[in-house]
Amino acid sequence: MSMSLSKELELEQPLQDIRHETLLNVVRTATMLSLRGEEFFRKYGLTEAQFNVLFALKYKKTKWTQSDLGKRLVVTRASITSILDKLEAKGFVIRNSVEGNRRIRHVELTPEGLKLVRKIEPIYRRNIHRVLSCFSDSECKQIIEYMEKIRGGLKNLKYSITQ
Amino acid sequence: MSMSLSKELELEQPLQDIRHETLLNVVRTATMLSLRGEEFFRKYGLTEAQFNVLFALKYKKTKWTQSDLGKRLVVTRASITSILDKLEAKGFVIRNSVEGNRRIRHVELTPEGLKLVRKIEPIYRRNIHRVLSCFSDSECKQIIEYMEKIRGGLKNLKYSITQ
DNA sequence: TTCCAATTGCTTGACATCTAACAATTTGTT
DNA sequence: AACAAATTGTTAGATGTCAAGCAATTGGAA
Numbered sequence: 001m002s003m004s005l006s007k008e009l010e011l012e013q014p015l016q017d018i019r020h021e022t023l024l025n026v027v028r029t030a031t032m033l034s035l036r037g038e039e040f041f042r043k044y045g046l047t048e049a050q051f052n053v054l055f056a057l058k059y060k061k062t063k064w065t066q067s068d069l070g071k072r073l074v075v076t077r078a079s080i081t082s083i084l085d086k087l088e089a090k091g092f093v094i095r096n097s098v099e100g101n102r103r104i105r106h107v108e109l110t111p112e113g114l115k116l117v118r119k120i121e122p123i124y125r126r127n128i129h130r131v132l133s134c135f136s137d138s139e140c141k142q143i144i145e146y147m148e149k150i151r152g153g154l155k156n157l158k159y160s161i162t163q
Numbered sequence: 164m165s166m167s168l169s170k171e172l173e174l175e176q177p178l179q180d181i182r183h184e185t186l187l188n189v190v191r192t193a194t195m196l197s198l199r200g201e202e203f204f205r206k207y208g209l210t211e212a213q214f215n216v217l218f219a220l221k222y223k224k225t226k227w228t229q230s231d232l233g234k235r236l237v238v239t240r241a242s243i244t245s246i247l248d249k250l251e252a253k254g255f256v257i258r259n260s261v262e263g264n265r266r267i268r269h270v271e272l273t274p275e276g277l278k279l280v281r282k283i284e285p286i287y288r289r290n291i292h293r294v295l296s297c298f299s300d301s302e303c304k305q306i307i308e309y310m311e312k313i314r315g316g317l318k319n320l321k322y323s324i325t326q
Numbered sequence: 327t328t329c330c331a332a333t334t335g336c337t338t339g340a341c342a343t344c345t346a347a348c349a350a351t352t353t354g355t356t
Numbered sequence: 357a358a359c360a361a362a363t364t365g366t367t368a369g370a371t372g373t374c375a376a377g378c379a380a381t382t383g384g385a386a
Contacts, residue, residue, distance in 0.1 A: 018307075023291060026196065029193070033189065047342075076345085078344070240334070244337090
């Protein structure tokens, strides 16, 4: 039983609160993106989260700790531990201990890990471009800006009485 | 150990593929929204998914089957079954059998369910408006449009060679 | 009408994330 | 210097979703 993503129920639900509808749309879209992502990466024996780690490691400029990875990918440290356990078992990453700070580990791609990312990446990119084919670069930039603004807005909640 | 959402790691990662970055931003934002949502709804003994069901039921115009709910919320039928089991056990919804079609069940709010939504809704809305306080109505509409367009783009994958 | 395909809701099993608590370590304050 | 507070990575336990498969039912095509 697999989700029929193509059929989206047209609702007669009134657009009675545009802000609510906005957030719902963002979440709904991300859900669909993730479902498709999982489906895609499964072909390579990876979860989306695992690929995201590999991909992030490929393009990072500095050394990253597990904690850094978690912040980047919006995932708890506990999850990062679990994801890395799997990737390490498959030989795609290594955790290096760091002299000068015995708490942290720097995470790096192994040659095998790099090879895998290089194999998946072009296909992944092609798919992504297909999904966003009807967007111009400036529209993409605008979406990114909007998303950053929403995440910024989330911080408003932090300092408010939410009940 | 809870996610520190306020700190977002600034990356020196080059914006080397704006479309990839776009999708990443949508997913990342939705993740944060969901985390905050769960945190909020837990105060009322609900998960976000459970609230979404109650909320959708409040504003629907026609009778909905479980399958309809799943399509609306982008959740599999298996998950809807599980969510409804919990809501039904708490007395917030009922599944009515439908004469003329013995396969489907129509899902409805109970008075208690309605009462709960009514209690949570204003606080929820206030929070949402706080998050999106820096957006105008037309910006919200634009975001919705963008999200719909992305979901539309996902259909392009369906008919393409993804491997 | 008949029979095959699709739909609906459910169950099961796998899996990924989260929260909470922990030990080890580092940082900061007095 | 000493002690409290914060950070890091891990483990354990709970929970929620998904994929796959099932039985019952419905719908459509021959």
